[in-house]
Amino acid sequence: MKIYFTDFFNIECSKLEDYGAFNISLINDLPLFIDPFLLFGSKKSEYKELHNQILKYLVFLKDKSEIGVTNIGEIRSWYLFPEVKQNWFGYSKVGNGGSGLGEKFAKSFSSSMHIVFDDLGKEKITQSSHLEKACLFEIGVGKDNISDFTTNLTKEFLLDYTQEFAVRNVDEKLLRKVNVDKVYFDYELERWMPKEYVLPFIFNDYVILTPRDILTKDDNWINSNDLRGDFRSICNSISNDQLKHEINNYFTKSLPKHAGNKRNTQKEISLAVIETVKKYPEIIKYYVKLKEENKEGAKKISTKKVQETESKFITQVQKFVETLLEKTDFYSIDKNGSYEEAKKRLLFLKDVIENNDGYRLFYINHQPIKREEDLQIIYRLTWFATDYDVNRESNNGRGPVDYSISKGSNDKTLIEFKLASNSKLKQNLEKQVEIYEKANKTKDSIKVILYFDIPEYNKVIKILKELKIDKSPNIILIDAGRKKSASNVK
Structure with missing residues (x-):
């Protein structure tokens, strides 16, 4: 079963690890991003130079801002960037598509440059300026914007880094010469320039690798x-x-x-x-x-977060798929409709989790997962081998449902994943999926609730009885609590 870069390109995991690159999933974005502070705080000269290049571009933008750049064409050219989806990092629940940096960000950032970076290049209190300062002021700039901006400003380095590994280690049949847009900035022409690379190529697109030691999760160090x-x-x-x-x-x-x-x-x-x-x-x-003053703290915390992400979304998922799911009929189910297939797979998943040690997938450092977003990504990574479309629903004005399983426009099943610990579980069960059904014109939906202990189970049962849906065949409860070894069960 192919989920990760090493799977699709037939690379030994040890080679990628020795190179220092993160083994990305080519099924779904993973919730990591480049933290520019790790470039600043690194002892590696190439990383420090990358941080300097970011500051050089900020100086250019500030100079233009001070003379009053109002031309929408220039703003789009200098501030608008697509998400670099080819690195497979970000916040997409399905696939690797994102919105990138739009006009709202561009106008906000442009108009606030003189406030945010008033001492750019003339710092007296700090050692340097930092791109992340932009998200400390209320100007509509968040960590996702900082992530997209940083990735675009370090794009040339990432492409060089990927090409070097690929040419040495990837079968040439899996490589392609690609002309990549907006790779580096020409300060004389004042425009972003393209460049040609030989890169790993799959799903009609190239792939970008990223060093593990510049990645973090959840928040930038400066936040x-x-x-x-x-x-x-x-x-x-x-x-x-x-x-x-x-x-x-x-x-x-x-x-x-x-x-x-x-x-x-x-x-x-x-x-x-x-x-x-x-x-x-x-x-x-x-x-x-x-x-x-706490550079080492930034490195240690980011390293720990990356290791936890690898454990949660790579090591444990690989073990779960290879040792448990592949031994069942999970990947060979072929029912007549999306609802039957979705429910059958969910029941297989339930059985593996409850009766075959699959519960271990949902524990990190002996603690159960706390975020439904993580649960949804794990579900997507285990569902990939099917000819049904598994899509993150677009927002139809009512908010996005977790997943839509479909085969054609007339056969669609909505799946909503929830943790029993969710404080709004009752509200969700009462209204949310029904609203989605109307918005997406489907009558079939399945609610999956994961619980970790008896109090959580009792809470769910109480809610289901209050709502008079405790007998509903469309609600699947999964016990992900720790199980005793068979030898210890009396």
Whole structure:
């Protein structure tokens, strides 16, 4: 069964590991991205140079912003980038398609350059400037934007890196000469230029490899969550006593006053932080300074996150497919309709998880998975070998359903995956899939609920009885709790 780069291109995993590249899935995006801080904090000269190239491009953009670039054509040329889907990282629940950087980001970023990077190239408090500062101001820039921007600005390095490995290790029949658009920026012509490469080629597209040591998960090292969460300690690190007093005073006054010494909510605190940062943007520099002083912490945390991702979405999925699913009829089911096939496969999945040690797929470091997004990706990686379309539904104005299994426009089954621990489980079961059914013009839907212990099971049963759907054949409960060894069962 082929799921990962090494599978499709017949490469020994050890070769890719020795090269330092991540073994991407060519079935589905995995939730990792390049953190530009890891380039800055690296001891490798090529990574440091990559960070310098990012800053050089930011200087170019800032110079243009200061003279008032309003031409929409120039903004599109310099700020708009497609998602580099060929690296197979990102937030797509099915496949590897993403939205990339659109006009909203471009206009927002362009108009805010002079605020975000006011000391670009002239830093006094921090060691360097950082692209991630853009997501610390309320200008419509999030971690996904930073990820797409970083990948595009390091694209030439990634293509060179991939070509070097591919030419040495991949069968030439699986390679193709490709003319890649927007590879490097020509500062004289002020435009992005194409370049030709010999790259691994599959599914009518080329593939890009990425070094493991520049990847992270969840958040950049410099991120708005840490800024808000550590705000008090950041303020206390400011050496200028007058500025420190003014900031703390403004922040305190920004917090709503409640009767009876009632504590402020997290939302109220976050809003007060945002207002204070707008008033005193110098705070950002002191926050970045603290982050710069802990480069090793950034590396250790990112390494741990990458290892956990490999364990969750590669090592355990491979073992699950090879030692359990392939020994059943899971991949040979061929029913007359999408509903029958979907349900049959889900029942096979349930049996493997509950009775054949498949539950181990859902544990990392002895802890059960906490995110439904992870559950959905794992499901997709195990479903791949079928001639049915397995698609992430587009948003029909009602929000996206987890999966749509279909064969033609008249045969579609919706599958909704939920964890029993979800605080909105009852609300979802009561309304969500029914709404999706109307939006997608299908009557067939299956709700799958994964639980890990007796309290979670009791919670689900109570909800199902309250909603009078506890006898529904379209609801499948899967017990992913730890099982005792057969030798210990009496």
